[in-house]
Amino acid sequence: MGVVRTPTNLTQGSGTRGGVGESTLRPDGTLKVTGEFAYASDMWHDDMLWGFTLRSPHAHARILSIDTAQALRTPGVHAVMTHDDLRFETRYGLEYQDTPVLADAVVRHHGEPVALVAADHPETARRAAAKIKVDYEPLPLVIDEETATAPDAPLLHPHRDDHHKDHVPHPNIVHRQPIVRGDVEAAKARADVIVTGEYEVGMQDQAFLGPESGLAVPAEDGGVDLYIATQWLHADLRQIAPVLGLPEEKVRMTLSGVGGAFGGREDLSMQVHACLLALHTGKPVKIVYNRFESFFGHVHRHPAKLHYEHGATRDGRITHMKCRIVLDGGAYASSSPAVVGNASSLSVGPYVIDNVEIEALALYTNNPPCGAMRGFGAVQACFAYEAQMDRLAAELDMDPVGFRQINAMSQGAVMPTGQVVDSPAPVAELLRRVKAMPMPPERQWLCAGSGADVRALPGGLSNTTHGEGVVRGVGYAVGIKNVGFSEGFDDYSTARVRLEVINGEPVAVVHTAMAEVGQGGVTVHAQIARTELGVTQVTIHPADTQVGSAGSTSASRQTYVTGGAVKHTCEAVRERVLELGRAKFGSYHPAWATAELLLEGGKVVTDAGEVLTGLVDVLEGECVDVEREWRHRPTQAFDLVTGQGDGHVQYSFAAHRAVVEVDTELGLVKVVELACAQDVGKQLNPLSVVGQIQGATTQGLGLAVMEEIVVSEEAKVRNPSFTDYLIPTILDTPTIPVDVLELADEHAPYGLRGVGEAPTLSSTPAVVAAIRAATGLPLGRVPVRPEHLTGT
Amino acid sequence: MEFLRPADWEEALAAKAEHPSAVPIAGGTDVMVELNFDHRRPDVLVDLNRIAELEEWEVGEDVVRLGASVSYTRVIEELSAELPGLALAARTVGSPQIRNRGSVGGNLGAASPAGDSHPPLLAAGAEVEAESVRGTRLIPVEEFYTGVKRNALAPDELIRAVRIRKADGPQQFSKVGTRNAMVIAVCAFAVALHPGTRTVRTGIGSAAPTPVRAREAERFLDAALEEGGHWDNGKIIPPSVARRFGELVAGAANPIDDVRGSARYRRHALTVMARRTLGWTWEELRGRGDERSERCA
Amino acid sequence: MRVTFTVNGRRQEADDVWEGESLLYLLRERLGLPGSKNACEQGECGSCTVRLDGAPVCACLVAAGQVEGREVVTVEGLADHSRERSEGGRTTGARGTSLDEARTWQAGPTGVGPGSHAADSLTGGGTELSPIQQAFIDAGAVQCGFCTPGLLVTADELLERNASPSDADIREALSGNLCRCTGYETILDAVRLAAARGGTAKAGEGA
Structure with missing residues (x-):
């Protein structure tokens, strides 16, 4: 009896050295390379049941009835639960408590959990779930800004009780954050060139490799022990305990091994479900999502539509910026309000622009819920403003790096929110460094004879070109990301x-x-x-x-x-x-x-x-x-009208240079190199710092050229699999040279600066800038598809 | 569900005769995905892994008889000279792990329009050796594909082998995917030159309900090459001919818009791939170096 | 049904196996060997890679019933597999560097690998690791680690076939193993490092 596999102490041998600043090796390394590290899906109990979730096939529908009788009669089934079986709190949420534990009368997105089954084998649970009869009445869909804010738009959450409900322009807007500073109209009059652009960012998935999993074990005291892969144990606890009707001390959570997260484990997935089934059956319950279910089990990066206008004078100084960023938050709020705050306050990029009019908002729609993903609202904006920088430089006939350096912020700069950047902000220096790195050799795919190594060409192993149509391009980008929780949160x-x-x-x-x-x-x-x-x-x-x-x-x-x-x-x-x-x-x-x-x-x-x-x-x-x-030092909320406030505790900066080779005829891209320069304040572990930068860079590459959850006009996910949601393989990923700068932030421990997200921002626009350089196409949308590059 | 493990081919045929709805499983690379994701719950699975003769190939005078379960990895390693087009296609199948298990027989059984081995089979010329307790028949590969994921096998038949014409000239294969490895074809194209008969054959994948040959393109090219005396004088194929060939290849396709790509793009990509692969094969025929995509030394 | 086969050199028997079960489920849920990972279950990530009669395959795509009488090596058996290989000398007998030597490997100024931290190689309670396992730790190729078991099995088999692979060879061989954390650079480092430690003494085979 008992939990056979649980997380263990991590102890390194006495030979291990390594204080702050050294590349000490991981204490969990040996467990991870021997297969002994206990991930959430590896949790095992000798009399455990398997939980399974029945999900909605509709994006918006009324549930007329649910008949569980036949499922319950299936041999091996121990429990079937629906909304009607919830006895305590029925909703949860990171910021707004708007997410049903199990659908209550209405489903608001494709894949929303409707019922739970616990059985003695996963197949038994699946077969039983297939026998649950749910009668749906489809409802009109809200899928974009137009349908969300139309006069007769269905209200997805008609009884909102969140703290933003009174100052949003429409009940289908989760949150809206404007920022105004300076005098845009006067500045615009001074501009010699004005550039406007429409940009779009597709829905990216975290695609962590370890799917949502956990094991809930009922305890003798009426409580429950939960072994779980999550990003924040206590936030889970705060949401789980009320649903179970238990005091928090009776919900004992232990972190299991986590197979990656990238924001996708910030919200609850199967945590409450496993606990409910365990308490209901009196037996340990394990839930393991498969990859298909994982795409429905967590929030994604907000797809966004962005409108930008910049002006500049002939000498290369930016006069003003106006932007409007519309994020699709999907059916439930998740962390959309904070994502809006980031998108808005970081929309200007790492540049000094005194006159701005900014608006960012997130919608409620019937699309998949969106929330945290590495970069958190700053990714979408960076793609747009960096495209704008290149276009401004082109208009002014200036070098794109030089143009950025003229406008780059540095320590002491004032953000559009009025906040003074009070630690190093070496934006121009990062650009200088990344530009100064040696360029990768041309035509590395040429073999000694006359042949070509397809592994180094666009299309790779698929053998689409031996050099025909291949054009090289180089692009640059730089980004700004906040570190830590912002807007007055007690972090x-x-x-x-x-x-x-x-x-x-x-x-x-x-x-x-x-x-x-x-x-x-x-x-x-x-x-x-x-x-x-x-x-x-x-x-x-x-x-x-x-x-x-x-x-x-x-x-x-x-x-x-x-x-x-x-x-x-x-x-x-x-x-x-x-x-x-x-x-x-x-x-x-x-x-x-x-x-x-x-x-x-x-x-x-x-x-x-x-x-x-x-x-x-x-x-x-x-x-x-x-x-x-x-x-850390306290931050302030942004003023809801002017957006003013010292909202962030620290900023981090990274710059990329992308070198790509594009098969211009087939529209296929090979990223040859993605060089990165980043200021990290102080490297606590140089090996880990480089690992974070290279990993973040690669996720940015994925967004640039392949990663997107495709949602149909019926608001259904069309590619919930690793066959059709593609993430970069080792043959898609280039060499990633990294130049690390250490300019201490005196306010932070050891002078460190958060590392993990900034490179995700600048990687995407750098790759797209390089593709634009190779093709001459405007490319206002990511991921860039072969269709965009071939006009098909 | 029943799991049958026939020890030899006769037992397998008997099992399939007794359970016509049984799903044969060899490499498992298609069937297991359907089982894992609850897309399919057959009453009976027939495991073909224990049947040694399915793992064998023999090279005859004109034809390679490829056992249905010979893995893609072995096609690449052992049959690149005899079946260059298929070997090129095999190298693009899934991942190394998939290539160690997946086979041409499996690809035919699944009959997905996106299967990578279909275009080179069409281009080389092949027959599917279908067998049942009733006997053996040879199905020309062009007639084997009958619809999306449907083939000409009778319910009691299993694929014993594929008889593929040995290459008598250069062959090429090219496929478009939106990733540089481990990707399903958005569309694919194979071409084979047959200098002996002075013909060119083609195969299109993932751009119609079934894999198809671009017959009009083949006829056009055959005529153009004949007219220009190319088979004799070895002259470069005029760009206008190559372009027209590409257009006719695209014309033979009947693609759809789906999550992997648009119909327009598929047509466009076919024109480019057809033109390029024709160029590579023709250059190889002319002896201008080995244009096949080999690893650098 | 009952399935009897050999896993990591040991005979294993499982009863009441559902006919639709995969080898991956069998290993993870019935035999207490969860090292092979369940990341996609559709052959698109390589996290469940095991050796089946020597060949790297996705355990998720092998039906449990198909392994009857066959031999499987998982990440849990990789260290033993590697040791037997070097002791047996059948395929890699001439490999030059012992595990101990590999553990004390130091990158010179022109060395392969990421730096001079190799003296910290001791990371656990003296568990004996195969060279590729040690190299993954030393090169920083492990972050969340969910892809690691599959990558190790794949990379180990690559080095068995090809003792000094080029970067392009490594990339092609590992192109069926997705990693979401590292950006693959440190994984390349690790394979290069293991190859360098393994020496180039594999006469008559390899590149």
């Missing part, structure tokens, strides 16, 4: 650190609720503990809800915020150790009272390097155990 994290002597050696145990989703937070936490406590042995405790919230693994924030919490808590542990030391040994050496004391190499040393005593001697049998919260 904090919690760490618990214990220091004790085990087998004659001081050992630190770091316990947080941070979701390790692959980014390497566990590596960095151990490095911080080593640096701050002067120990080599660090154990990372599994993340769970027995410690305070760490906030989400998103917004490029975890190293900053939970890293900051670990550092802060280690400092408190150190103070306590030094107090113990002073009490024991203070009388033997005056330095205990007078000198700055550090913990290094397992010893207490003075800042002059003199060893006072060993940690082992200070601690003896004692264990120092401290839990602390840590928060």
Whole structure:
């Protein structure tokens, strides 16, 4: 009996070194390369049931009736649940509580959960679900801005009770954020050139490889233990407990192995469902989505339509910018309000533009719900404003990099929100660096003889060209992303650190609720503990809800915020150790009272390097155990009319140069190289930093040339599979040279700057700029398809 | 569901005769996807993996008899000289893992218009060796495809082998996908030169309900090459002829708009692929170096 | 139905297997071997790659009943498989570098791989790893790790066939294994690193 596979402590051998700044290897590396690392879908209990979700085939319909009788009679079926079986809270949501746990009378998107089945085998559950009879009456669809805001538009949420309901122009608008600053009309009059453009960004999927999964085990106290892959344990907990009618302490959550996230695990998926079935049946219930279901199981990146207008003077200075960004939020709010805030406040890009009129909004539609994905509202804007920069440069007959550098922001610049950028913003320097990198050789696909290596050509293995029609293009882009939660959110994290002597050696145990989703937070936490406590042995405790919230693994924030919490808590542990030391040994050496004391190499040393005593001697049998919260500087909400406010705590910047080869006849693209320069403040782990930059760059490449969830006019997902939702393979991905800049942000722990998202922004427009350079086509939409490149 | 594991070919035929609705499974690369995603629940699965003769090939005077289960990987490694077009197509099938399991027999059984082996079979000339307890018949590959994911097999028949004409001249294959590897064809094209008969044959994939030959394009090119004396003088094919050939190939297609590509694009891509692959094969015939896409040394 | 086969050198038997089950489900849910991953179940990601009678295949596309009497190697058995290969010397007997030597590998100024952190190679409790497993850790090729088992099985088989693959060879061989985290650069580093550590002594075979 019992859970056979659960997350374990991560301990690295005593040979492991590596404090802050070193490329320490992952503490979970060995488990991950041997297949022993316990991901959510690997959780197993010897008498568990399998949960299955019946989903709506319609995008908008009234549920007239649900008949579960036949499903319930299926041998091996233990439970069938619908909305009628919910006894407590029936809705949840990250920002607005608008998402039904199970559809209540109306389904609002294709794939919305309608009923649950628990059975002794997944096939039994599937067969039983197929026997549930649901009678639907299709309703008129809301699919875009026009249908959402038409006078007779069906209201998707007629009884909104969220905090934005009173200041949106229409009930089918989730949130709207304008920003106005300066005098656009006067500035426009000064402009020598004016460039306007319409842009469109398709719906991108996070496509993490480990599908939504988890195991819920009912407990003897009436509560439930949930092993789950998520980005934020405590946010899940806050939403789950009320649905179960349980106090939060009876819903004990432990983070299992997470197979990637990229924003797609910020909302609940099967968490509540597994718990409901477990409590209902009294048995452990495991739910594992397959890839098809995963496409319906999480939110996606908002597709967007963007209108931009820029003006500039002949000498290359931007006079003004006007933009309107319409994001499709789909059927439920998810994190759309925050995405709107980002899209709006970052819509200007990393440029100084004194006169702006900005409007960003998100719609409620019957399309798939959209929410967090790496880049979070800044991706869509970056694609549009970087296209504008190239067009302005072309109008002015200027070099596109030089034009950007003239307008690039730097430390001290004022954002359209009025916020002063109070740490380094080396935008021009990043562009200079990325431009200065050596160019990849031409025609690398030519073989020694007369042949061509198709693996290096557009079309790759499909053998579409041996060089015919292939034209090279080069493009540049730079972007700005906020780090951490913004707009006045109380963004904090919690760490618990214990220091004790085990087998004659001081050992630190770091316990947080941070979701390790692959980014390497566990590596960095151990490095911080080593640096701050002067120990080599660090154990990372599994993340769970027995410690305070760490906030989400998103917004490029975890190293900053939970890293900051670990550092802060280690400092408190150190103070306590030094107090113990002073009490024991203070009388033997005056330095205990007078000198700055550090913990290094397992010893207490003075800042002059003199060893006072060993940690082992200070601690003896004692264990120092401290839990602390840590928060970054507060931010402010944006004014709902003017958009003014110090909304963000930190900005991060990355620049890309893309070199592509386009088969101009067939419209196929080979990205030859995607060079990136990024300022990261301080590299806590250089190997991980480069890994984040290369991974983010590749997701941006995917959006540029292949990734899109295609939604039909009936608001149905047409390609929910890895056969038709394509992400880059190793043959689509170029070499990605990275130039890392370290200009410390004095406000952040160790001077670090969040890394993970900024490269996703600039990668996409750089690739598209390169394709434009190769083809001369305007290309206002991503992903760029062969049809766009061939006029078909 | 029943899972039958015939130990030899006779047992397999008997099983199929007894269970005409049984689904044969060899490499599993199509059938298992349908099972995993609940698209299909056959009463009976017949596992063909234990039948050794399906994994064998023999090269005869004019024809390669390719056992139905010979993997794409082995086609690439063992039959590139005899079946160059098919080997090129095999290299574009799915991933290396898929190529280790998938086979031409499976592709024919599934009869998806997007199957990568169909165009080179059409271009080379092939017959499907269908067998049942009633006997064996040879079905010309052109007649084998009867509709989207439908073929000419009778319910009690299994594919024993494919008899493919050995290449007597250069062959090429090209397919368009929106990724540089592991991609399903948006459309595909194969061409084979047959200097012995002074003919050119073609195959189009993923651009009509079934794989088809572009017969008008073939006739046009045969005539043009004859008229210009190209088979004798080896002269370069005039661009206007190659262009017209491409247009006629596109004309033979009957594509649809779907999530993978538009009908217009498919037609356009066929014109380009037809023109290019014709050029590559003709250059090879003229001995101007090996234009086949080989890895660099 | 009952299925009997060999997994990682050990005879395994499973009862009551549903006829529509895949080898992947059999391994993960019935035999306690969840190392092979369930990322797409349609042969489009390679995360479930195992060796079936030596050939890398997607375990999700092999029907459980088809492995009757056959041999399967999963990521859980990769270290043993690799050790037996080097001990047996049948295919790779001439490989020069021992596991211990590989562990202490240091990148020189012109070395293959990402840097000079190899002294930190100890990452766990002394688990013995195959060279490709160690290289993935050392090169930073593991992030979320969900693609890692499949990539390891595929890359190991590549190096078995071709001891010093070119970058294009590596890319072609790994083109059926999706990774969403790394951008593949560190995966290339890892395969190059394992190849470099493995030496070039495979006479008569390879590139």
